[in-house]
Amino acid sequence: MGVKGHSRSMEWLVMQAHDGQLPERHRAAVAAHLVDCAECRSYLGATRSVSAWLRSRESAPEFSPAFSEVWRGVASRLPASAGPLPWWGAWRWVKLGGWSFRPGWLAAVGLTAALLLLLVNPYGRLPLPQSHEASVAFVEASDYPVIVMMPAHPHEMTVIWLFEQGAPPVPPT
Amino acid sequence: MSRVRNHPRVAIWLLALLSLSAPTLAAGAEPIRLGVEVIYASNEGQRVDPSLAGVERQLRASFRYSSYQRIGSHELVRPIGQQGTVPLPGGRTLLLAPQGISGGSVVLLASIQDGGRILLNTELKLANGGTILVGGPAHQSGVLILAITAATP
Numbered sequence: 001m002g003v004k005g006h007s008r009s010m011e012w013l014v015m016q017a018h019d020g021q022l023p024e025r026h027r028a029a030v031a032a033h034l035v036d037c038a039e040c041r042s043y044l045g046a047t048r049s050v051s052a053w054l055r056s057r058e059s060a061p062e063f064s065p066a067f068s069e070v071w072r073g074v075a076s077r078l079p080a081s082a083g084p085l086p087w088w089g090a091w092r093w094v095k096l097g098g099w100s101f102r103p104g105w106l107a108a109v110g111l112t113a114a115l116l117l118l119l120v121n122p123y124g125r126l127p128l129p130q131s132h133e134a135s136v137a138f139v140e141a142s143d144y145p146v147i148v149m150m151p152a153h154p155h156e157m158t159v160i161w162l163f164e165q166g167a168p169p170v171p172p173t
Numbered sequence: 174m175s176r177v178r179n180h181p182r183v184a185i186w187l188l189a190l191l192s193l194s195a196p197t198l199a200a201g202a203e204p205i206r207l208g209v210e211v212i213y214a215s216n217e218g219q220r221v222d223p224s225l226a227g228v229e230r231q232l233r234a235s236f237r238y239s240s241y242q243r244i245g246s247h248e249l250v251r252p253i254g255q256q257g258t259v260p261l262p263g264g265r266t267l268l269l270a271p272q273g274i275s276g277g278s279v280v281l282l283a284s285i286q287d288g289g290r291i292l293l294n295t296e297l298k299l300a301n302g303g304t305i306l307v308g309g310p311a312h313q314s315g316v317l318i319l320a321i322t323a324a325t326p
Contacts, residue, residue, distance in 0.1 A: 133278070133299070133300035133303045134297060134298065134299045134300065134303045134304065134305035135278075135297070135298045136295060136296070136297055136298070136305075137280075137295075137296035137297070137298060138295060138296050139293070139294070139295040140291075140293070140294040140295065141292060141293045141294070142291070143290070143292065144292065144309075146293065146309075149235070151235075153234065156231060156234045156235055157228075157231045157235060157304055157305060157306050157320075158305045158306070159235050159305070159306045159307075159308060160293070160295060160305065160306070160307045160308070160309075161307075161308050161309045162285075162292060162293050162307070162308070162309030162310060163309060164292065164309050164310050164311050164316075165311070
């Protein structure tokens with residue numbers, strides 16, 4: 001949306017006027033221009049309409065009376081003094097069954113277990129997945145030609161093929 | 174109550190001590206489990222050995238033989254650096270020697286020998302439980318295909 005035949009600066013000035021942020025020195029000129037220019041008046045009117053619609057969308061949702069009544073009932077049962085737990089709350093003693101512990105220790109045990117797992121498995125991974133992944137570092141076959149076929153599809157395997165004399169001339173795919 | 178309260182602290186210290194000893198466990202000479210399926214592939218008939226059901230799809234995707242028959246199955250457990258031997262048809266021998274674990278994969282030296290002659294010498298890197306197919310040596314009217322698998326116990 002813009003004003004045809006006007007510079008961007010005039011468009012900006014109209015927008016500033018709409019927002020109530022037009023510098024004092026430009027107010028008279030813009031007001032005079034709006035009196036004479038129907039296009040700018042139309043632009044300003046459209047801008048105001050859009051702003052009004054946006055403001056209406058930002059307003060709080062209206063709930064049905066039934067919902068409000070249910071919510072009042074729920075709110076009345078909530079503890080009034082329940083505030084956020086301070087960060088040191090995790091280090092308070094908690095009694096559970098016959099045991100007494102601090103919840104923060106659970107996090108410490110978890111972190112230590114993770115560290116243990118990393119150290120037991122030097123590659124920092126969970127037990128390696130079963131797969132058919134294979135690679136060939138080198139191949140030597142001094143007497144016969146040999147090829148290495150890497151899998152083109154997940155269901156294929158890496159193949160080292162030795163073309164030995166006497167073998168039937170049925171090549172692999 | 175203080176004795177009960179100390180349980181988590183004791184557990185943390187135990188875990189910490191275990192974690193200190195973990196590198197020793199990881200660096201220890203864990204044996205490598207090696208599996209070798211000796212498969213005879215030919216164009217005689219259309220039969221696929223039912224025991225090869227686990228690799229039939231891979232075999233058919235990789236080769237065009239019509240018949241696959243398992244003629245041998247071997248399992249070795251060798252520590253890193255120790256060599257294992259698998260007899261193959263025709264007086265040949267497959268030598269396997271795990272060299273170590275790199276990047277989560279088993280590094281394996283494999284060699285097919287016929288008497289004193291080395292047919293094939295290769296270094297493989299197999300993911301844990303991974304399989305590679307080594308084929309081509311002539312056998313009867315077909316070829317031998319070796320499905321070599323390596324896994325950490």
